[in-house]
Amino acid sequence: MAFDYDLFVIGGGSGGVRAARVAAGEHGARVGLAEESRMGGTCVIRGCVPKKLMVFASAYPEAVAEAREYGWDVTAGGFDWARFRTRLEAELDRLEGAYRNTLKNAGVTVHDARAVIVDPHRVRLASGEEFTAKHILVATGGWPFVPDIPGRELAITSNEMFHLPALPRRALVVGGGYIASEFACILNGLGVEVSQYCRGAQILRGFDDEARGHVANAMQANGIAIHCGTDVMRLEKAASGIRAVATDGSEREFDLVLYATGRRPNTAGLGLEGIGITLGRNGEIPVDAYSQTAVPSVFAVGDVTGRINLTPVAIREGHAFADTVFGAKPTTFDHQLVASAVFTQPEMGTVGLSEEAAREREPIEVYATAFRPMRTLFAGKQDRVLMKLIVSRATRKVLGCHIVAPEAGEMIQLAAIAIRMGATKEDFDATCAVHPTMAEELVTMRKPVRTG
Structure with missing residues (x-):
């Protein structure tokens, strides 16, 4: 059977782009890629990159204070969020363009549309157009999860954090993981009054106890009000903001409520179950060491597999997949001893x-x-x-x-x-x-x- 493509990639994030580029540019495969949103995925558009730039921005007030102690006659004026956001959005546009050029230079055909899997060798775009492919790679990443509580529509997720019209005066960050803790520090550094609700006994579950306790103590010393053993029961519209009714009996008002209670694999509606792939309990795609699913022609890399949700891991998985399938060089990625950083303060x-x-x-x-x-x-x-x-x-x-x-x-x-x-x-x-x-x-x- 003649296929339209040797490989069709669903998802234009770090893992999918690396796999497509290597398969086409280094191994000569005919590759198509579909992305329904912006090229670059979570990391570039709504994750690591804009978050790290916000981390940098939030650290300057403390740097100015230190400079005074070192003899510099400096003062910090007000933070111009609109100016920063404009520069941030321009940088994200530049990076998205770089990703597109990388794919173009490698010979990858990009389709700016949602794609779903019709059968083990066929995908359908939102336009109705269909393509056949010898291999299909799912690299659709993850998506923020907000629990089904009353008033959930009043909250935002990390996806919207980089596009706020203005900074709030009071913010509630719900969650105890690294995304929640990082944004709590960012907002605090930008002058926002921050509270953080965490269901567990301590933030940053899964990390070394002594280390995460050290981080929590420092965050509290910097003015962040961390409430462990606390969750939100419901959110309500209030005259001066959003009222959060918590499990500890408190009712507090905030101007912004950010939910960072976890991310789930972005697999809904992709057609995976219809071709015989049974998803995991959180929607993840089970794969073997070579990122192959139960359907031999379908592979998956990155956060969608629920292995390690880190951009460099997705990149290495995507590269290993391309070398294995198109480079005649069976390659796996060792998920042991993967270093990580939490950009708290x-x-x-x-x-x-x-x-x-x-x-x-x-x-x-x-x-x-x-x-x-x-x-x-x-x-x-x-x-x-x-x-x-x-x-x-x-x-x-x-x-x-x-x-x-x-x-x-x-x-x-x-x-x-x-x-x-x-x-x-x-x-x-x-x-x-x-x-x-x-x-x-x-x-x-x-x-x-x-x-x-």
């Missing part, structure tokens, strides 16, 4: 096992130190950073590294290389310190603070 970087997970697996040693860093100590601030290593007592390998500090994301990337190579605690000890830096503490901790 302060940042948290982590790779490997938490203390709790490692303790359940084998006997360990814990090396940790918390201290006031030189830069802010001089400025009279009380903030502290945390450096932590989890070490196997049997093999001496470093099983996990957790950093809470300014620029922790930059530090954890480098630590991840050593840990992935199997570095032992003695390898860290044998590495000469770079002085004076915060990161030198990673190679100067000699005695464990805990064993288990």
Whole structure:
């Protein structure tokens, strides 16, 4: 059978674009790609990139305050949200154009329309146009989830955060994950009065307990009101804003309510069940190590699979898929030891096992130190950073590294290389310190603070 395309990709985010580019540009495949919204997906348009730019913007008031302590005669004026938003939207337009040019230069045919799967080798666009393909790749990402509570229409999600007409005076962030915590810090840094409701006993569930506790303490010290063990029962329109009625019995009014209670795979209405693919409990697409579904011609990468919801992971999965199917080079991506960063203030970087997970697996040693860093100590601030290593007592390998500090994301990337190579605690000890830096503490901790 002659197909219209060798590969048809549904979704123009990081994973789908990488797969399409490599399949077409490096392996010579005939590739079509359909995207119903903006090219670039969650990361570029409504996630990592605009969020990180907002993180940068929110850090300047503190930087100005520090500058005064260092002798600079500076003051911060008011924050011009409209000016920032205009620059932000222009940057997103530029990035979207770059993604389109990348696909065009690789020879990928782009269809600006929603696509659904008709059968294992056929897709249909919203226009009614149909195409056949030898292989179909689903890379439609995730979508914010808002629980079905009364008044849910009064809330917004992270999708809308970058397009607010104006900054609120009072904001409620609902959720305890990294997206909720990051936006709580962003809004707080931009001068908004922020409350954060979290159902769990602590924010950032799944991360190392000591590290997430360190982040929570710093957030509270910076003025964010974190309410753990608290959820919203309903939202109501009030004369001066939105009233949130909570499970702790409180009723508070806010100008903005942001729900960041999780994301779900964006699989609804794609036609997957109709071709024999049984979705997981949250709508994720089950795949094997090569990203292949139960239907041999259909593959899936990125957040839609529910494996690890990180942009670099989706990119690596997409690249591995293209090399496997079109490059005659079977390739899998190892989902172990994937480093990540949480862009709260302060940042948290982590790779490997938490203390709790490692303790359940084998006997360990814990090396940790918390201290006031030189830069802010001089400025009279009380903030502290945390450096932590989890070490196997049997093999001496470093099983996990957790950093809470300014620029922790930059530090954890480098630590991840050593840990992935199997570095032992003695390898860290044998590495000469770079002085004076915060990161030198990673190679100067000699005695464990805990064993288990």
